[in-house]
Amino acid sequence: MEALNKANTSFALDFFKHECQEDDNENILFSPFSISSALATVYLGAKGNTADQMAKVSLRRTEIGKSGNIHAGFKALNLEINQPTKNYQLRSVNHLYGEKSLPFNVSLALQEYLQLAKKYYNAEPQSVDFVGAANEIRREINSRVENQTEGKIKSLLPPGSIDSLTRLVLVNALYFKGNWATKFDAEETRQRPFRINTHTTKPVPMMHLTDKFNWTYVESVQTDVLELPYVNNDLSMFILLPRDITGLQKLINELTFEKLSAWTSPELMEEMKMEVYLPRFTVEEKYDLKSTLSKMGMEDAFTEGQADFSGMSENADLFLSQVFHKCYVEVNEEGTEAAAASSASLASRSLGATVFFVADHPFLFIIRHNKTKCVLFFGRFCSP
Numbered sequence: 534m535e536a537l538n539k540a541n542t543s544f545a546l547d548f549f550k551h552e553c554q555e556d557d558n559e560n561i562l563f564s565p566f567s568i569s570s571a572l573a574t575v576y577l578g579a580k581g582n583t584a585d586q587m588a589k590v591s592l593r594r595t596e597i598g599k600s601g602n603i604h605a606g607f608k609a610l611n612l613e614i615n616q617p618t619k620n621y622q623l624r625s626v627n628h629l630y631g632e633k634s635l636p637f638n639v640s641l642a643l644q645e646y647l648q649l650a651k652k653y654y655n656a657e658p659q660s661v662d663f664v665g666a667a668n669e670i671r672r673e674i675n676s677r678v679e680n681q682t683e684g685k686i687k688s689l690l691p692p693g694s695i696d697s698l699t700r701l702v703l704v705n706a707l708y709f710k711g712n713w714a715t716k717f718d719a720e721e722t723r724q725r726p727f728r729i730n731t732h733t734t735k736p737v738p739m740m741h742l743t744d745k746f747n748w749t750y751v752e753s754v755q756t757d758v759l760e761l762p763y764v765n766n767d768l769s770m771f772i773l774l775p776r777d778i779t780g781l782q783k784l785i786n787e788l789t790f791e792k793l794s795a796w797t798s799p800e801l802m803e804e805m806k807m808e809v810y811l812p813r814f815t816v817e818e819k820y821d822l823k824s825t826l827s828k829m830g831m832e833d834a835f836t837e838g839q840a841d842f843s844g845m846s847e848n849a850d851l852f853l854s855q856v857f858h859k860c861y862v863e864v865n866e867e868g869t870e871a872a873a874a875s876s877a878s879l880a881s882r883s884l885g886a887t888v889f890f891v892a893d894h895p896f897l898f899i900i901r902h903n904k905t906k907c908v909l910f911f912g913r914f915c916s917p
Contacts, residue, residue, distance in 0.1 A: 537606040538906050541569045543790045544591050545911050551825050553785060562818040562860045562912040564707040571627045571705040573607050574654045575853065578646050578845030583833040590831040604653040614902050620765040621711035626681045630674065630702045633660035635846050646844050658845065663699040671695050674704055682708035685861045689819070699854045706859050709900065709909060711763040712868035717742045719866045727812060727917050728778050728894040737917045738813040739893070740866055746809070747802040748888055754784045758796050759809065759890050763868060766903060770869065771797050773897040774890065781895045781915070810891040815863045816912060822856040862910060869900065
């Protein structure tokens with residue numbers, strides 16, 4: 534599971550950096566765990582060069598190596614993360630829709646795919662009529678996703694996103710709701726300026742809390758790292774806040790799996806009395822992953838005539854038309870409602886001192902399942 538976690542987090546960082554290149558002034562939010570497990574469902578039916586590209590881009594097969602079956606790893610990870618609990622709610626939506634005129638279940642090999650998809654991911658491709666009823670199918674998919682995410686993920690598929698030429702569509706979303714172990718007092722929330730850049734500010738409701746939290750200062754990137762645990766410490770939000778208002782890009786450039794793991798490790802962090810100021814914010818982002826995944830090297834899966842999904846259908850025309858992903862995160866006084874080798878130096882301090890953590894300028898945040906170290910959500914907040 535450790536190798537799979539490394540693969541998922543490495544994919545998250547690569548995906549994030551590609552999105553940063555598209556626009557460095559917008560919020561970013563996605564679920565690397567959700568995207569990776571969804572793509573793994575498709576990878577199960579991929580063959581040849583298509584499978585090789587998918588493994589390299591989203592599954593980091595070279596990192597997973599011979600540590601075991603990828604799909605068994607995902608099953609174990611899903612079971613661990615989705616254990617029934619009263620401490621948080623987590624709803625994962627992962628559906629694959631294929632044009633009904635294409636044969637999905639006519640051979641023993643394809644029956645094996647269906648059995649394995651159900652065994653490892655509790656999923657199977659659903660045959661729908663894209664040719665004759667694309668818009669109706671789009672509305673049905675949107676309604677299903679909305680119901681499964683407590684109404685938070687609406688209109689995942691926009692009008693025109695699928696049509697009569699659509700062959701295979703993967704839809705993916707993740708809903709999360711959790712309460713802070715120590716809640717912010719809503720009466721202490723005040724309007725304060727958020728410094729978007731050196732010239733522009735915007736008022737935001739700034740929450741305030743003084744308590745003991747795990748914290749560290751990474752001197753090499755001049756960044757404070759704060760852990761805000763959820764009830765029972767099953768999950769945590771980590772906030773990476775550069776001290777310089779313009780320091781976010783330097784932090785992003787330095788991010789690697791090894792560094793992120795080190796900076797958020799219990800061994801490096803220290804429990805300190807903290808005075809925390811954090812914006813109350815909502816981020817909702819939607820992605821058609823086709824463009825980014827293609828740029829990352831996963832081209833064949835989306836290309837008619839080159840895609841090889843012969844482990845899923847004997848029809849050679851089958852290719853992945855679109856991959857839609859949407860995430861929703863709301864951070865408030867109660868908690869979060871959501872729907873997707875390096876060294877570090879500690880800052881010198883005197884015993885009993887209070888550390889001020891004022892998130893009034895752009896920062897990164899991740900929501901992590903602590904037992905498995907799996908990153909459920911990865912985000913950048915820079916535009917209130």
